[in-house]
Amino acid sequence: MVALRLSPLALSRSRFALSPLAETLGAVLALSRPHPAAWFADWHARRLPAFTATLDADPFATGLLGLLGATTWLPRSVAIPPPNGLRTTLADELTAVRAVPDAVFRAELELSRAHPHPRYAADHRRHRDLTWLTGRDWGARTADLLHALWSAHLAPEWPRRRAHLERDIAHRAGLLATRGWPGALDQMSRHSTWEGPDAIRFGHRPGPDRVIGDAGLLLVPVSLATGTWLCEGPAGHYAQVYPARGAAPAHAVDGPGRALERLLGTGRATLLVTLRQPATSTELAARLGQSLGTVGGHLAVLRESGLVVGTRIGRRVVYRRTERGELLAADGEGPAPGAAAD
Structure with missing residues (x-):
């Protein structure tokens, strides 16, 4: 393998x-x-x-x-x-x-x-x-x-697909920051595993091991795919393609549960539920039909409460729920729309 x-x-x-x-x-x-x-x-x-x-x-x-x-x-x-x-x-x-x-x-x-x-x-x-x-x-x-x-x-x-892929990257980057590479690779695909101190395995195909050069490995999410494949360039240069989480995001916004709404207020509860998929403040404002100022105010409170965190990707800041935010939101939402079983 x-x-x-x-x-x-x-x-x-x-x-x-x-x-x-x-x-x-x-x-x-x-x-x-x-x-x-x-x-x-x-x-x-x-x-x-x-x-x-x-x-x-x-x-x-x-x-x-x-x-x-x-x-x-x-x-x-x-x-x-x-x-x-x-x-x-x-x-x-x-x-x-x-x-x-x-x-x-x-x-x-x-x-x-x-x-x-x-x-x-x-x-x-x-x-x-x-x-x-x-x-x-x-x-x-x-x-x-x-x-x-x-x-x-x-x-x-x-543009919509790219935003979806960037949300997946923000999610993985958050896992990488808090749990290291084993955490970032967890459930990246059906067969992705971290083995020993220095090896990653993405499937069961037989063949020789690949040695990644000093430039490092590129990890590339794609939508509309359930498998993975390895891209090979000059000696030591590799990229691993993997399926991004779920389908391209739906436009509908789920409402929060009543208990979460009473605890946080309707606006902040709805925003926390919407962040089941990481997003920028601009994307959140468009999806919720609110102004950037309103969304920014809600995000500030949620960040101060330790429920969300922002990760810079290029010129964008992508917000995602923290572990505390995930636990709190669990009672306020149902299954993620369009979630794909790999």
Whole structure:
């Protein structure tokens, strides 16, 4: 089973990142496979006709995306570590995809052929012969295809998706600050475990261990995905993609329970319940239909009471509930909307 081994320096330099390319790959995997999870079935139904039309119009797209959806080995020519951390753009990543030589591109697809996904064996057999791999400049063609899929299916939703992913990062950063890496990795995926003093394991796939270089490991959340995959760059440079908690956030706001409302007041109780998913003050104001001043006042009281804490991510301050806030809010809310079982 593959383990990621980190030196103390690599561990101290590991950090979170965002990847529009990984988000695009997650959408491709979701649309390429039948029987979507119930929590994004509506999105799947809306997007599938346009996605199918893209495949019908291009044998290269049909073969490539079909293979990606039916393998347990995403080719390193598309599974690459995001180069600019939280500021990574799709253009940054597609530049690297375009630069992949044809010989390397084909060799990576051969590896994908050799690792069929047990759930999608029929699809894998249909695409594994690579007869669709004709012409040349496959890296550039793949970059154009991924850019088109991003524009059609993800770009309009990216601000909301990005906010959701940043909330997940804030949650993990809070766990990291209070419980260390073992706590941050807890339930990151179904199989994520911390082993010994220096190893992380994300699944049961056989293979050699990877040694993370001094730059550290990048941890990249994506939505619309239930699995994980490892992105590999130059020697020692790796990124681990993992599913963000739950679906993209719903717009509806649940009300607090009466006991919590009597204790904190309606405004502060509603805000605490809303912070079941970490958010910025601007996001809270938009979601609750309140002014920034009102939300800021409520946040100040909740922070002074030790019920919420703010974490700076780039230019944003993302607020989340503390352990005390989680315990207090537990009696004031029901199950999280759209929570996904991995």
